[in-house]
Amino acid sequence: MSRPARSGAPCLAIDAGNSKTDVAVVGLDGSVLGSARGGGFQPPSVGVEAAMAALGATVERAAADAGLPTGAPGRFGQVAACLANADLPCEERELREAVAARGWGEAAQVMNDTFAILRAGSPDDGSPRHGVAVVCGAGINCVGSAGDGRVHRFPAVGGLSGDWGGGGGLADAALWHAARAEDGRGGPTALARALPAHFGLSSMRALIAALHLREIPGARRHELPPLLFEAARGGDGIALALVHRQAEEIASLVAVTLDRLDLLETETPVHLGGGILTADQELLDDGLAELLAQRAPRAVPHTVHAPPILGAGLLALDRVQAGERAHARLRATYGAA
Secondary structure, X not given: OOOOOOOOOOEEEEEEOOOEEEEEEEXXXXXXXXXXXXXXXXXXXXXXXXXXXXXXXXXXXXXXXXOOOOOOOOOEEEEEEEEOOOOOHHXXXXXXXXXXXXXXXXXXXXXXXXHXXXXXXXXXXXXXXXXXXXXEOOOXXXXXXXXXXXXXXXXXXXXXXXXXXXXXXXXHHHHHHHHHHHHOOOOOOOHHHHHHHHOOOOOHHHHHHHHHOOOXXXXXXXXXXXXXXXXXXXXXXXXXXXXXXXXXXXXXXXXXHHHHXXXXXXXXXXXXXXXXXXXXXXXXXXXXXHHHHHHOOOEEEEXXXXXXXXXXXXXXXXXXXXXXXXXXXXXXXXXXX
16 A cells, blocks of 8 residues: 655545446545546456556546546545455556556555445544445445454455355346246246346246347346345245345355454444445345344444445545544535535
């Protein structure tokens, strides 16, 4: 991690997730001077150079929105970039070098985007920030901090590292069960009717063909999890089992993280973020609360509804020692005062 910037230039905050990117120009008083939104940040799919080029375009739009000259290096003091797919140490190093090469600011910190949720849910008064953050959005990830410098993380590269769930995982599972329900290999589920009907199709066979032939863009799979939760609320057994499995996965991430950080016996905040966990799905929320009460009774879960860009902005303000008033102003801007 680099040294903090020392000039009076504004900070650059970046939250680049798998599905979308938010960039904010943050004044040293915590005011948001400019912002922009871009597409997902996916170096494994498009390569680091292309991903950084797209991110750079979003940064330029945020700079223009703040009235700063576009294309000029060193416009910002501190840069805090919370990036999806910065999962392994080598990936973090590569992305840190790529951000530094852009010359956006005097100093930069680059980390996985899960840290944005961890910071957004943490206090601003300088007290030790022990806690756990879980992001369940397009994918799923978890990070924990003991408050004494120790951090616990997972590789979080998908099924290869034992991950399951998030919007992508739930969509794939819903399609799998619905396909087997229609062709007779699996048990009945309302998903076999609900999923194709959502796209105006009459059968899972038609939906499978449309997805396979890319007549329906693969990105539209993110529309399926709400249908899964709706089926679960209606009592569908397979949908209920998938919701329960998602709760199990999140509870396992939290319990293991607390155990590895020796925090199981310490009251510890658990910050829950990402589209799945902020959608107020009662079945998932209640199931998770019940499982945490059993496995990690000292955990105190709460949902972080503020956008993750808040966490990136707070990290930047931390590095320039902006003070509680600046932090409070930034939180108020994002509805998290």
